[in-house]
Amino acid sequence: MIEEGKAKIFTVINKDYKGPGKKSAGFYNPTWHLDRDIQILFCRHIYQQGARKFLDGMAATGIRGIRIKKEISKDISIDINDVSKKSYEIILKNVKENGIEATILNEKFCNLVSRKKYDYIDLDPYGSPSPYIPCIFEGLKKKGFISISATDVATLSGVFKKTCMRRYLANPLKMQGAKEIGLRILLGYIARIAGIFDYSFKPMLSYHYAHYFRVYGSIEKGVKKAEKSLACVGQFYWENGWKIGKSLNAKKIAGPLWTGKLHDKNFIKILESSENKKIKEMAKKFMEEDAISLPYYESGKIAKEIKTRQPSLDKLIEKLRRHGWEAARTHFAGNAFKTNAGYDEIKSYF
Amino acid sequence: MIEEGKAKIFTVINKDYKGPGKKSAGFYNPTWHLDRDIQILFCRHIYQQGARKFLDGMAATGIRGIRIKKEISKDISIDINDVSKKSYEIILKNVKENGIEATILNEKFCNLVSRKKYDYIDLDPYGSPSPYIPCIFEGLKKKGFISISATDVATLSGVFKKTCMRRYLANPLKMQGAKEIGLRILLGYIARIAGIFDYSFKPMLSYHYAHYFRVYGSIEKGVKKAEKSLACVGQFYWENGWKIGKSLNAKKIAGPLWTGKLHDKNFIKILESSENKKIKEMAKKFMEEDAISLPYYESGKIAKEIKTRQPSLDKLIEKLRRHGWEAARTHFAGNAFKTNAGYDEIKSYF
Numbered sequence: 001m002i003e004e005g006k007a008k009i010f011t012v013i014n015k016d017y018k019g020p021g022k023k024s025a026g027f028y029n030p031t032w033h034l035d036r037d038i039q040i041l042f043c044r045h046i047y048q049q050g051a052r053k054f055l056d057g058m059a060a061t062g063i064r065g066i067r068i069k070k071e072i073s074k075d076i077s078i079d080i081n082d083v084s085k086k087s088y089e090i091i092l093k094n095v096k097e098n099g100i101e102a103t104i105l106n107e108k109f110c111n112l113v114s115r116k117k118y119d120y121i122d123l124d125p126y127g128s129p130s131p132y133i134p135c136i137f138e139g140l141k142k143k144g145f146i147s148i149s150a151t152d153v154a155t156l157s158g159v160f161k162k163t164c165m166r167r168y169l170a171n172p173l174k175m176q177g178a179k180e181i182g183l184r185i186l187l188g189y190i191a192r193i194a195g196i197f198d199y200s201f202k203p204m205l206s207y208h209y210a211h212y213f214r215v216y217g218s219i220e221k222g223v224k225k226a227e228k229s230l231a232c233v234g235q236f237y238w239e240n241g242w243k244i245g246k247s248l249n250a251k252k253i254a255g256p257l258w259t260g261k262l263h264d265k266n267f268i269k270i271l272e273s274s275e276n277k278k279i280k281e282m283a284k285k286f287m288e289e290d291a292i293s294l295p296y297y298e299s300g301k302i303a304k305e306i307k308t309r310q311p312s313l314d315k316l317i318e319k320l321r322r323h324g325w326e327a328a329r330t331h332f333a334g335n336a337f338k339t340n341a342g343y344d345e346i347k348s349y350f
Numbered sequence: 351m352i353e354e355g356k357a358k359i360f361t362v363i364n365k366d367y368k369g370p371g372k373k374s375a376g377f378y379n380p381t382w383h384l385d386r387d388i389q390i391l392f393c394r395h396i397y398q399q400g401a402r403k404f405l406d407g408m409a410a411t412g413i414r415g416i417r418i419k420k421e422i423s424k425d426i427s428i429d430i431n432d433v434s435k436k437s438y439e440i441i442l443k444n445v446k447e448n449g450i451e452a453t454i455l456n457e458k459f460c461n462l463v464s465r466k467k468y469d470y471i472d473l474d475p476y477g478s479p480s481p482y483i484p485c486i487f488e489g490l491k492k493k494g495f496i497s498i499s500a501t502d503v504a505t506l507s508g509v510f511k512k513t514c515m516r517r518y519l520a521n522p523l524k525m526q527g528a529k530e531i532g533l534r535i536l537l538g539y540i541a542r543i544a545g546i547f548d549y550s551f552k553p554m555l556s557y558h559y560a561h562y563f564r565v566y567g568s569i570e571k572g573v574k575k576a577e578k579s580l581a582c583v584g585q586f587y588w589e590n591g592w593k594i595g596k597s598l599n600a601k602k603i604a605g606p607l608w609t610g611k612l613h614d615k616n617f618i619k620i621l622e623s624s625e626n627k628k629i630k631e632m633a634k635k636f637m638e639e640d641a642i643s644l645p646y647y648e649s650g651k652i653a654k655e656i657k658t659r660q661p662s663l664d665k666l667i668e669k670l671r672r673h674g675w676e677a678a679r680t681h682f683a684g685n686a687f688k689t690n691a692g693y694d695e696i697k698s699y700f
Contacts (some may be wrong), residue, residue, distance in 0.1 A: 013368060110488055111464040131547050134484035138460055166545040166580060167574075171520060195516040223516075234507050248598050 008069040009063050028061045031210045038073050046145045052121035052276035056080045057109050069100045081105040104321050113139025120145040128152045130167040137197035142221045150213040156182030173254045177295030179332050185212050187258035188233045200225035204264035232260030242294040261330030285331040292338040296330045319349040355419040359413050378411045381560045390421050392566050396495045401469035406430045407459050410411040412441035416655040419450045430457040462491025470495040478551030480503045485546035492571045500563040506532030523604045527645030529682050533563050537608035538583045547564045550575035554614035591693030592644040642688040669699040
């Protein structure tokens, strides 16, 4: 029995658990505690915008759905679904234990969302969310909200390039900036699939933590709106530093990917005022990093390249700013920074 | 009451019918007679390969499904589905009239294929098939067959470029070769979406007729196989004639699209031996055109460009061949031809 937020959860201790991609019924993953706290803040935010029908689409223990029902409001409806029979039974037990009202389902995700409509859908699969993303748009009203997990960070960050091409229809790069490129490929994929269904997509929070990517966003039906969000899908290339757009000669090209904002300021402000210290700290970086759309640089890799020591990140950012460049910390890594300065300038401040 | 093949069909005379994109219950479209005859040959072919469970997914009158059941074999099962209640009632009536056994359904296509599995799925929507294609792979066994109609030929052929980008994730071109590029964009889209679901895709017949594109193909599950079919997805560009691959400077680039074979020879041979004169005639061109993967040229447009008269197509092709080039007729247009000769060579034979 585990307690998290306002939920008490029975879970299965799985001795065979070997990593994020392993599938098992009723599995409770403590690494995700941070995200589930963020999710509650997100659900509270969209509740204020009118969301009432919520779906925890791949629920495992049911913890996300149970917490949403307990911690948001009594006047929301929550559907908690898992395709596994064993998980379904664990969810039944957990819902009873927590004394909440919920509709518990034992269906294939795509089957469920092709017959019911929601204001908010959470998609938290084992492994890649890619094959489930086209289904989502069948299950959302004209306006809606989504959250999506991706644990295939290695694939999206260029370790398995062919798999990324196949699963996300985009080219990753394995080099500095790789994780941001990976996350932006996921965002671009969501926006492109949304477009097929005449939906627009707008990220509200997109982040990397531990072994996962997590995206929160809003969607809205309409061809013009869809075209507007597709205008944010483009490419990054490396030509003595990161550039945006199409290059004629660059050998390192990533995309198609999301070149727009990763976060929505209004929601990040809510995270900033959270009592959770870790969330507060991340939110500061979310707010700062989003001024610069180009992928991050890694001071460790640059120092190695020019055979010098890593400067203090604070000082480096200060120097860049003093010379008129934009520069910012990023949540992606401790020794990473974002800037619109050229690569030669960056190196000259080391 | 209409008779086609072995089927008798009640249909709705729709006074408001204005074109291929117009949706109406129980609509019978005589333009498609040719394709339905081809479909029977296709179904007979895949029956011999073991296909038994057939789905007419967006049936309107039910004519495709009824003909399949009547003209293939008694030991197949056929599901006939339409989301419209009115169409559903027309199908009930037509199935009864034809005295066949069939399961008649009134479901959303994606809902149906997310819960039932078939050997063969026919997808014949009003307008673009693009949003339904991701669903198909939920409804097929490990190996299966599909046929897909697209009536948005103008979009795929570059008249509505933005819509093509949004719906098929590919860039079309409005110029000579446009229809082949459009059809190949559709094929490439199917292969790319198949890849997301770990499926390979192989076209068996891909053609343009009247106001529609139509694709028949096989699919099979497996990552290696999927990667192999994705290797056939690439680009065409125009640089003094059609070229395949990536160009650094070309302004006219089409794709991603299918650069492989449009047809399967074994199936085309069956079409060639058909008693239907029109099908026989088209099949000859299908067989001939598939030796050259580059898009077709139009002799009318070239003649206009170099201010001369159009040569006889037979003589032009003969000349090209005599000079060692591959050259062929194509089903796409009467004054179109395919060749691997450069554009200057082509023009010199006018």
